[in-house]
Amino acid sequence: MRQEQFEQAYRPLWDELGALLDEMELPRSKRNPDKARAAAFPTLYRQVCSHYALARSRRFSPALLEQLHHLVLRGHRRLYRQRGAWLWRTLDFIGGGFPRALRRHRGYFLLALTSFLLPALLLGLACYVDPDMIYSLMDEQQVAEMESMYDPAGSHPGRSEARSSETDFMMFGFYIFNNIGIGFRTFAGGMLLGVGSLFMLLFNGLVLGGVAGHLTRLGFHDTFWSFVSGHGAFELTAIVICGAAGLMLGHALLAPGQRKRIPALKAAAAEALKLVLGAALMLLAAAFVEAFWSSSTLDAAIKYGVAVLLWALVVFYLVFVGRSRHGSL
């Protein structure tokens, strides 16, 4: 069959597919849903695919090949696109998908937790015992700022009593911008063979432990611990989860196992993303608690009580929510 006959025989089909795709590529609101034609799409598309294959193998002219290639390309995009019921999927994710994903990868979580907690405890202890230890971590000005911020006797504007609700809102915005950003960077650092995530975990552990140890030694427990204990339930857990997600990327790059490196990375990234998005939601909750609750001037005992509840909530959510009745994961 010569090219001319081939074109004459099949051009009506190509035009039909072209018109159908024109219609399907419109935004949904402008589309004219003609069910019969939509049902005919896969068959029509596959016919044109085989025409393209024939035209290629018969060495038909470049312009014809290009025309058919373009049709196949558009059809492929349309037929194999993934559409999501995003609202449902988000709810399903919060209601079980996220804690399940975390439990599936608890090894990474435990590793990240250790990388964060161990330096925090060690340096915390060191700063609690040795008043000069904190200066190995921060310069004098930073230490002075931090001390005055949590000094129960002072009335520094950053401290609880002086805060108005305006400031609360401002800090809410700041915590979202800053803390979720840190979470995302902790994850992204995993791309550097895991080193970036590990560094962020160690560094944050050191700073937090150091500050906590130092302030406790100074006797500022109630201002400091009552401030951090509530939102810490969400915030610290989420940062560790982001670190765990980063470590997953690093592991896939360093030891891809049975797969090639890039496919292993892709698979790990898809799983790690679940942890990161869950952690981002937790950081959002943390920002809310930190801005509107942690700064309140209520009695420390009440704040500790609430903190215990929040920690229990986080642990319960991550450990138990989303388990199937038969007790898997």
Add this chain to the structure above:
Amino acid sequence: MALTEEVDTTRQYEIPEGVLLEFRLAGPLVRASAWAIDAAIRAVLYIVIGLSFSYFGGVGVAIILIALFLIEWFYPVLFEVKNGATPGKKAMGIWVIHDNGTPVTVSASVIRNLLRAVDFMPVMYGFGLLSMLFNREFKRLGDLAAGTLVVYRDNYEERSELPSRTAERPGVELTESEQQAVLAFAERASGLSSERRVELAEILSEISGHNGERAVDGIYGYANWLIKGR
């Protein structure tokens, strides 16, 4: 197509229907230009949001900071999921697709844009550029992890028509690639200047025995013969 396969930066993907799709990959330069356009748009957004909400006290600052956060991390995600391309990419005629040629999904787009933080390191997309230069698909680190490609948008317009002439069988046997060259010339000649057309057609003067515009017509004749037969 066949002649240029070896030098073009194209990527082929075999779809389930058993045919090969071709994508033209976007290189670092065009992607950097797209990024620069987006950066300018983002700068304008920052300024507009910053100025308009700075009169609303603490709540205004909160809105500004949340907007900064959203724009920094999710500006590309929003546009890539909606149109396949950010405004900058759209202006440069490129878009983001999955490795298998389908439109990019939310999760892939989020992965590639979160990992932008590493691509940007140590300065101005240093790691991203290195990664692009070290793999044959111009992928930055985020693209590697998300399984995405940035390719030129296929801007197909009207098909160029073959000028109709009396079919004429060439005096010699043409190989497949020679046939393709003849067809490609005939179909694309209308886009060339007449001097260039003649210059190219006269390469075959020895076979066709013609010079000038008649040489061009001769090749049109061969092309018609190839497509229509006698």
